[in-house]
Amino acid sequence: MFRNVAELVELAESQGKKISEVMIEAEMEVSQRSRDAIMQDMYANLDVMEKAVRRGLTEDIRSHSGLTGGDAKKLQTYMETKTFLSGPTLLNAVSMSVAVNEVNAAMGTIVATPTAGACGIVPGTLFAVSDKLQPTREEMVNYLFTAGAIGYCIANNAFISGAAGGCQAEVGSATAMAAAAIVEMAGGTPEESAQAVAIALKNMLGLVCDPVAGLVEVPCVKRNAMGAAIATVAADMAMAGIKSVIPTDEVIEAMYRIGCAMPTTLKETAQGGLAATQTGRMIEAKVFGVRMEK
Amino acid sequence: MKYKSVFDIIGPIMVGPSSSHTAGAARIGRVARKLFGRMPLRAEIVFYGSFAKTYQGHGSDVATVAGILDFDTSDLRLKNSLVIAEKAGMEVELSTSEVLTEHPNTARIKLSDDERQIEIVGVSIGGGKIEVLEVNGFSFQLGFDTPTLLVLHEDRFGMIAAVAKVLTQHNINVGLMEVSRHTRGSRALMAIETDSTISQEVLEEIRQIPHIFDVSLLALN
Numbered sequence: 001m002f003r004n005v006a007e008l009v010e011l012a013e014s015q016g017k018k019i020s021e022v023m024i025e026a027e028m029e030v031s032q033r034s035r036d037a038i039m040q041d042m043y044a045n046l047d048v049m050e051k052a053v054r055r056g057l058t059e060d061i062r063s064h065s066g067l068t069g070g071d072a073k074k075l076q077t078y079m080e081t082k083t084f085l086s087g088p089t090l091l092n093a094v095s096m097s098v099a100v101n102e103v104n105a106a107m108g109t110i111v112a113t114p115t116a117g118a119c120g121i122v123p124g125t126l127f128a129v130s131d132k133l134q135p136t137r138e139e140m141v142n143y144l145f146t147a148g149a150i151g152y153c154i155a156n157n158a159f160i161s162g163a164a165g166g167c168q169a170e171v172g173s174a175t176a177m178a179a180a181a182i183v184e185m186a187g188g189t190p191e192e193s194a195q196a197v198a199i200a201l202k203n204m205l206g207l208v209c210d211p212v213a214g215l216v217e218v219p220c221v222k223r224n225a226m227g228a229a230i231a232t233v234a235a236d237m238a239m240a241g242i243k244s245v246i247p248t249d250e251v252i253e254a255m256y257r258i259g260c261a262m263p264t265t266l267k268e269t270a271q272g273g274l275a276a277t278q279t280g281r282m283i284e285a286k287v288f289g290v291r292m293e294k
Numbered sequence: 295m296k297y298k299s300v301f302d303i304i305g306p307i308m309v310g311p312s313s314s315h316t317a318g319a320a321r322i323g324r325v326a327r328k329l330f331g332r333m334p335l336r337a338e339i340v341f342y343g344s345f346a347k348t349y350q351g352h353g354s355d356v357a358t359v360a361g362i363l364d365f366d367t368s369d370l371r372l373k374n375s376l377v378i379a380e381k382a383g384m385e386v387e388l389s390t391s392e393v394l395t396e397h398p399n400t401a402r403i404k405l406s407d408d409e410r411q412i413e414i415v416g417v418s419i420g421g422g423k424i425e426v427l428e429v430n431g432f433s434f435q436l437g438f439d440t441p442t443l444l445v446l447h448e449d450r451f452g453m454i455a456a457v458a459k460v461l462t463q464h465n466i467n468v469g470l471m472e473v474s475r476h477t478r479g480s481r482a483l484m485a486i487e488t489d490s491t492i493s494q495e496v497l498e499e500i501r502q503i504p505h506i507f508d509v510s511l512l513a514l515n
Contacts, residue, residue, distance in 0.1 A: 003295075027300045032489065041301060048307050063311075065351070104310030107353065107373055112313035114303045114421045119313075122304070144304050151303035156295045160303070161314050161420025163344045163398045169420075177303075214348030216311035264398070268314075269347050288350055 001026050005153045005194050005248040012190035019180065019190050020142035023149035042141045045111045049100065049123035052110050056099020063105040065287050068217040071225075072099035089132045090232050097124025097228035098221055105217045113144075114151045114160040117167075117209075117216045118174035120224035122147045125178040125231050133185055146184045147177035150197055157249070158256035162209030162268040165259025171223045172204030172255060178231035179238070188239045198244030198251045200234035205251075206258055208266035210273025213284035219274055297423065298439065301515075306422045308367040314399050315345065315352030318418025320372065321514055323361020325426055325438055326403040328512040330412045334405035337362050337379075338387045343398035345418075346390035355388055358401060367422060424514075432474040432483040440469060441491045441513040448505040449475045449482040456503045457484060464496050481507070 002008040002022070012022045027038050055061065057076055062069035075095040078084065084091060097120035104110045104119050113122040126143050135143075151160065154173045159165035179196035183189075188196075204227070212218040244251065265272030274280050297303060308317040327334070339358055341349050349355050353373070360375035363382070371378060379386055399418040404411065415428035426436045429444065436442060447453050454473065461468060467489040475482035492511055501509045 001295075023300055030298055038300075042304065045301075045304055045307065107310050107316075109307065109368060109370070110310055111305055111307050112317060112422050113305075114313075116308060116310050116313040116316065116422075119310075145300060148300035148304040152297055152300060155297040155303060155421065159420060163314055164420055211348070211351075213351055215351035216315075267398070268344050269398070271347070 001030065002153070004157055005150065005197060005252070008149055008153060009190045009194045018142065018146070018184055019149050019193055020145035020184060023145040023152070039141060042144050043137070045144060046137075046141055048109060048111050050127065052100045052103045052108065053096045053123055053127050055108060056103045057096065061102045061106050061108070063102070063217055064107065065213070065215055065217065067212070067215065067283065068105045068221050069102050071221065072096070072102055089128055090229055092131060093125045093128035093228040093232050094225045095124075096127050097121050097224045100124055101221045101224040105215070105221060113147065114155060114173050114177070115162070115170050117162055117220050118170045118224060118227065120221075121171065121174040121178050121227040121231060122181070124224070124228045125182055128228075129182050129185055129232070135185055139185060143181040143185050146193065147181040150177045150180045150193075154252055158252050159259055164267070165255065166207060166262045166267050167209040167223060168204045168207040168255055169259055170209065171220075171227045172201055172207055175204055175227040175231045175234075176201040178228065179234040182231060182235035183238055186235065186239060188235070192238045194248045195243050196234045196238035198246065198248040199237055199242070200230050201251050201255060202244065202246070203230050203234070205255055208262065208273045209268040210266060210275045211268060211270055212275050212280040213287045214270035214275070215287070296419065297421075302421060302423055306367045308422060309370065309372045312352040313422040314418045314420055315348065315354045316357045317367040317422035318399065318424050319345070319354040319357040319401060320361040320365065320367050321422065321424045322401050322414070322416030322418065322426070323358040323403060324364060324514065325361075325416060325424070325512065326405050326412060326414050327362045327364050329414065329429065329444070329510060330405040330410070331510065333382060334362065334384060335407040336385045336387070336405070338404040339389070340402040341388070341390045342393060342395040342400040342402070345399050345401055346392075349390070358403070359386055362403070362405065429483060431476060434472050434474055434485055436472070436485055438512060438514045440487050440489065441511060443486040443488060443492060443500075444510045444512070445484040445486070445500065445506060446508040447482055447484065448507070449479050450505060453482070453505060454484065457486070457500055460496065460499050460503070461486070461488070466490055466492060466496070
């Protein structure tokens with residue numbers, strides 16, 4: 001088993017395998033289960049993700065608080081009717097990531113990737129990039145194994161939850177996971193995947209977890225959107241041959257140290273950041289009818 | 295390595311909105327339920343830290359009760375668990391505490407009926423993964439990812455060997471083992487993570503060992 005991204009890349013490159021294949025084989029070893037059983041479980045995850053993307057893009061999703069919903073559809077309408085600037089794959093990735101996270105906020109069914117608060121980025125980028133690259137279903141499942149391999153490294157060397165390390169640990173991890181997986185699906189090398197992880201995660205460092213009224217909605221949904229955008233661009237940068245000056249595992253370590261130094265008010269307690277703004281407090285009082293003073 | 299499987303990262307399939315506060319809370323509730331062994335009449339839940347601050351918006355209360363009802367993280371009935379519990383005759387008492395705990399997402403759950411009672415402390419460490427730090431006052435660090443055997447026994451020599459002997463005879467490999475006791479010579483609790491699941495026959499064989507009071511087996515996956 002690999003302990004960090006460097007070991008993962010070394011294993012993949014020395015054996016001429018993709019990161020997804022290294023992850024599948026490691027999972028077989030750890031769980032003592034067959035390849036077929038492991039693949040089936042991941043196909044089940046893929047199905048749930050696909051349903052969530054479709055639901056978010058087609059249904060009128062609204063969260064219980066009324067704070068979020070409908071933005072994924074808005075972006076699709078915009079893409080159909082207006083001249084947009086950034087590009088269809090990028091905007092699809094953003095829209096699909098928002099779709100999944102809106103379904104999550106409305107207590108719909110999703111797959112935690114790596115968490116529920118960041119559940120849009122990996123599936124959103126997966127289905128957007130798939131529109132462009134037309135992968136097989138198996139290649140789509142491999143995307144999830146590659147994302148999982150990176151998440152495994154981050155979770156065991158730093159953290160993946162907002163409460164433990166801020167949003168950099170949550171949306172940041174998901175962004176890094178997606179970046180690596182996009183690279184592999186697009187035909188990049190394991191080393192390029194690792195570079196994409198570093199480039200993506202660097203741009204999430206210091207990101208605080210400050211959910212308004214303590215809900216997984218504001219700013220979570222829009223951070224999923226930007227996570228998808230960063231992941232896609234980071235993958236392109238890595239495949240262009242751009243390298244991170246700071247090695248990937250050191251970026252992960254930096255994320256860990258920053259998270260440890262972060263005050264608890266900025267780690268999913270709804271006591272700081274956007275949650276503590278005047279509007280944030282007003283929303284909190286409106287949703288729960290209490291707790292104006294903190 | 296806290297996270298062992300790729301499905302700890304890509305998964306679980308769950309009802310939103312929070313893997314720590316919804317899925318994790320449901321799993322802590324479900325561990326309590328499985329240890330209790332049947333539907334309890336009363337459930338007392340105490341939330342600490344971030345659980346206490348934000349449980350309403352995350353549905354941690356409904357999720358924990360859903361777990362106590364033995365629902366999975368993806369069960370759509372999760373949202374209506376409080377109503378379902380009431381109809382089933384389960385009394386739920388929820389409170390929050392300002393007491394500082396080691397982990398921000400901590401829950402204490404006490405389940406009881408007229409015959410028995412169980413109390414656990416669970417923490418939700420992220421991504422839907424949980425750890426149980428206390429079972430009936432015994433300290434542990436259990437994830438319940440793999441089949442875990444819990445053996446309540448008298449604290450005396452030879453107990454570990456006696457249990458291990460039964461496992462050996464049935465070719466069951468031990469992955470991890472923790473032993474905790476209140477005081478010397480009192481009661482002790484053995485937690486054994488095994489690589490393969492354990493049949494009812496083997497559980498019964500362990501139950502027959504002298505000085506063993508209770509044996510239970512549980513796994514979340």
